[in-house]
Amino acid sequence: MAASSERSPPPFPDSEEPELLEDSDEGADAFTGTSISEMDSPSPDSTRPPKDIFNEPPEDIFSDPLSNINSEPQKKVDAKIPSPSSDEAIDLFSDPLDDDSEVMSSPEVQNPMPDLLNEPVEAPKSDVLGEPPVHRNAARQQDVFEDPPKSSSKSSSVKKAASAEMFGDDDDEEDLFKEPPNVVTKKPQPSGPPVDVFTEVKSDVKVKPQVKDDPTDLFAEEALTAPAPKPSAGSSSSRTNGVHSEEQDLFSEATVELSLDSPRNDRKNKDAVKPSVSAPAAPVASSSSKAPSKTLEELEEEESEDKFDLNISITNPEKVGDGMNAYMAYKVSTQTSLTMFRSKTFTVRRRFSDFLGLFEKLSEKHSQNGYLIPPPPEKSILGMTKVKVGKDDPSSAEFVERRRAALERYLQRVVSHPSLLQDPDVREFLEKEELPRAVSTQALSGAGFLKMLNKATDAVSKMTIKMNEQDVVSGRTCSQGCFDQRMKAWQRWQDAENMLQKKREAEAKLLWANKPDKLQQAKDEISEWEAKVTQYEREFERISATVRNEVIRFDKEKARDFNRQVIKYLESLLHSQQQLIKYWDAFLPEAKAIV
């Protein structure tokens, strides 16, 4: 897992929760005050709040019933990062906290919202809208607007708390400026106001109430500058004012319509929406806390319901060629009902380097998004040499069998990963008759990550019955790559923020120095950097969400795999014991007949 130092990107949900809650409290308080930023974080640049934010948003996204993500978070995520324009409208209402932009921005969701939002939104200064989504530092207001629906429902824990954190950070001035931008912030979530509603539902953050107010205020207010909305918004735990409720109702319906793939989600959304709309903070809080747990179940159910029908089996290892140029070709047979494939069943022949090539391609494409690419089986020079040389002993047969089983498992893992399955390379691998030879397949190390399990594997391999746990273990190393990606994204974001800060300072200086000509340039630079910051922040959140998803998925799969393997192993043991009984029973009379 990512390191949880304060300076590092927010750790994953598990550890973050308590913090988040705390933060949210702060945020709420901040909101009641005039200037959130004042109260909040001492330094805009403090990493802590961001950290929290990161934690929260992802969760929010996940927990949000509204989130479109439900079934295919990753895919949606990719599609999500919307264009700035749509962002604007959305941003107003989007909660900075809901940084899990990936989840948020679903094109579908956007539609109803923008219409509603755009009109009033246009009126306000372009500044407000134009400004890039405020990052956390920017305005607490963002928090207010936080996007409740973090679409990535996949993740079970909705740590909405993140939004609260956002509250902590802002600068005073920023607040003013940021209000609109806040809204904009990362979430391209079209679901602005609805977001709020759902935010409440989703997150544990008390901030919610304020959030609600803000959108209303935005609508009502032309002057984004006024931090007023916030205070009023934050005034009570009552989430809805009259104004709000109307809008919320509108939006909630809209959002419900947007709905998710599965009816379950709809139901959930509706459920989530209703309480939030009518109830004060308390009920909302409770429902929001319920939502996360529901989301998890929902997620699990979804997974099982939406399980596609795709069976892969690898059979018939055959030696092709002679001498050192020989290789084993495996028959890869696929049976599927998915429409994206050309036919229902098909078979191709693949060799080991083809599998490695597939892995490479997938890694290149997806690992920077934070996906956990399943690792292929290890190369084994000794094993293959034996096979090539034509040694016909049981050990080389065993090697081939082990490799066959490992390759089968590898492919099954690849296709059970919803986003990877969509990758054309994967499809090509399964379908295409002839694959270009993958030449750069380096030997992969995939050494056992858990020493313990490796010890066990060594012990087991001594036994005649094979038990292959190495795949599970080596998958762990892959996760490191995901986390690295996330760190990089976070770093980028931080750097951009720093740059923005500098630019602002420069602008301020210029103002003081009264150099209007340079002022414009400074302003431009600021906008540019603000945009970058938003983008990076968004990216970061996206990756965070993905990585979180991946890790959760991976863990679940690992547990499932492990269980399955152990059961399989025990069953084979059982079988051999039963055979033993048979043989010994047959022998007994013979022994008795000895004379």
Next chain:
Amino acid sequence: SFFPPKLFKRQTLCDMIPLVHSVSVDLNNDASLVIDIPDALCERDKVKFTVHTKTTLSSFQKPEYSVQRQHEDFIWLHDTIVETEEYAGLIIPPAPPKPDFEGPREKMHKLGEGESSMTKEEYAKMKQELEAEYLAVFKKTVQVHEVFLQRLSSHPMFRKDRNFQIFLEYDQDLTVRRKNAKEMFGGFFKNMVKSADEVLISGVKEVDEFFEQEKNFLLDYSSKIKDATAKAEKMTRSHKNVADDYNHISGALNNIAADNNTAFKKHLEKCAEVFEKLRKVEDRMASDQELKLTELLRYYTRDIQAAKDLLYRRARALADYENSNKALDKARLKGKDVAQAEENQKQCLQKFDKLSESGKKELTSFKARRVVAFRKNLIEMTELEIKHAKNSVSLLQGSIEVLKSN
């Protein structure tokens, strides 16, 4: 020290008695002379056996007594019997092999060294294993020494042996006697033992059909039983390795579970439990197999060798006889020392006849004994195998159920 000199109580040794009978059946049937080894003491490298005798024979001083004997004392007894000309026509019970505590000792050493680097559980577990292994070696060696004595006591000739009686009765240390004996008998024994096979194979023409058959059979059987023993040892070792592996897996799973805090943890612990149970079953199976089969084979490898030694001695006697014939002929030709040669020839013939006669008896009863022992052991082992396999089956079925339901 790790193993304080332990005196294994009678109770623990009771389960060894079946072991005794596994190798040689019905050795203690004759109540006139009953011998057993109820206790044994392990001091450093030396094992001190308590030999307990109950007898109704008047030749013994007391009806019941116990003495302490070391392994070397047994060897001494064996050697003196072998060297006794009178017993040439008998199959002399094979000497018990030296107690081999190398395995447990090595493990103990490893345990001592690694103590600091192991967790408490690991240490306790390893200690437990070590004790079990130690006990197993102990049982085996006591059994084999006991059987040796019982073979002697149940044989009409050997039980009357003077040295045997001394061995049983003499309440002092036999070390002094042993030394003397060694000096006296020196190299005879070695000469006898060397390459009995060669003589038999290359040697004299056999006159008696029975012995011809026996010779062929024993030679063939000897090589086959050596092979079977090696394979049985390999099998037992494999089973022990499987049990060890299960142990490691169980430990490793527990380690992972310790680091894990999710629901998966329980699951891992369950798996670890399963393997621990499997280990126990496998361990039991391995040790039962060893006792019933491997030990049996080992013993008979030695016994076969003893039978072959008999044949060898008889063959020697035959050779001597033939030589004496030749000498007699030569003497007659020369006209000198004829009487002596005749006497020699007569003696040789006598000896040969005696050997042949008793040899025949011995070999026949040996065969019967062997068949009965094998039958009994194989039946017992099969029954144990079935029992253990059934245990495994129910254990596995239960475990699979539990794991599936999680």
